[in-house]
Amino acid sequence: MGDKLKSLIPLFRILLCFTGAVQFCHTTLLANDFISISSSDSAVLNKSKGTALLNGNVEIVHKSTGSTLITDELFLIREKDSGDLAYAKAKGSVKMDLNSLDEYEQLERTTHVICDQALYDKIKAVAELKGNVEVISHDYKINADIVYYDLEKETGRITEIPGKKVRMVFYKNRPQAETKAFDLTDTQGLVDGQAIEIKLNKKLNKLIFQGDVRFFDHDEKALFTSKKADLFFNNKDELEKIIAYGNVILSQPQRNSASDRADFDYLTEIVTLTGNARLKEVDQLEVFSSVIRLHMDETKGMVESGVHVPVKMKAKVD
């Protein structure tokens, strides 16, 4: 998830680069690299305040990456002494196509962003996308109302569109190298997660889904709901583990389970249900225990309890 989190930062690279604040730019800088900015209406430069306001079809293009930002209005504040960008706000029909180099695959990747407003504040060390946010990368898609990121703490928060949940659809493993754009029709390895709020922690490579959590794993045809779910990713951006907490209900075509907590280990493909765990297979046995372990693939049918943990079973007798 490192990359998934990191890719939220590039959303603001283009704004940061606007005044040459290159120390924030993660892209490799090339000789004679430049940014072009145009607007069909006007630019108002306030010399005493160090501000710039661009109006009307503002378009920014970063030459070396080909990244673009299009918006109705762009407001910028520069630091008086250094000339560095201190504040940037793109307002109205913001559309960004951000190209960056994938560190692992050495491939050019594009992240598409649509929102009503994009903001960067250097003093507060925050970046924010607001209003009908849609972020589409080659391996994930986010729909939300607000995407907030603390640049100093490297943590963030994605909040729901009123009346809807935050939705994040992503691939468990890295998609094929040649994959250029996110494709919902290819469901292999796809996970569809929804919650009231998603929290990001880049340092821990962790995402936290909170409130009315709902996950659907297309591979296992498994749906689980819970109050909270922590997702852990490795440095290659691959899902390693999900820990779901609070009234966890797991539903698969041939079995259902309920527990206080469920650990989905994607390396071993084992699910561990703990706390008032109950597993019911369709027309088969029903297992009760404080700990139940089962294979993610329901056809493999492995069920075991923890060591020295009693198991209570109910079986249907024909």
Next chain:
Amino acid sequence: MVKFIKRILSIKWAIPGLLIVVIVYLIFNPAAEKSDKKPADKEKERPMIIMNPILKDYKNEELSLKLIADKAEIYEKTQSTILTSPIASLFDEADASKVTIIRAKTGELENKKDLIHLWGDVRIEFFDGQRLFTEDLFVNNKQRVIYNSVKVKVESKDEVINAASMRYTMDNEVLLLKKPNALLSL
């Protein structure tokens, strides 16, 4: 000679040909292109000429404008003055160290309108180091505005902005650029 002219005129296409040559000459006459921009009535009047003039304008007893030139041609009838190589220094009312300097090839002081019209290689050096280049510009020191309606190029460190026109309000130091197109070096 008469024989020669008659002979020329006897050629059927000679008259239309001569007419075309005369028209082309009048249209593309390089001397006409180089002629000064002075209005017709100024050309009739013999101006008073002052070499290296210095003009100063004060507001609230503070120097707000200092205008120097290589030469000033003063036309009394139209109350205007043509300046050669003018340099205008515009001072900030609150902070005299903030000076905006404007240079041009030619200028005209329109006394009735409190207007300075500058044209030909016009260059503004703003107090913050930003420079603006254009071909035609007006300075209204009474209203404290600099404006034009022709293309401008604004340069500062690692930054070039081309725009369709400009308006600079001196008192609040706001530069308005129409249809801007900027290039920023990284």
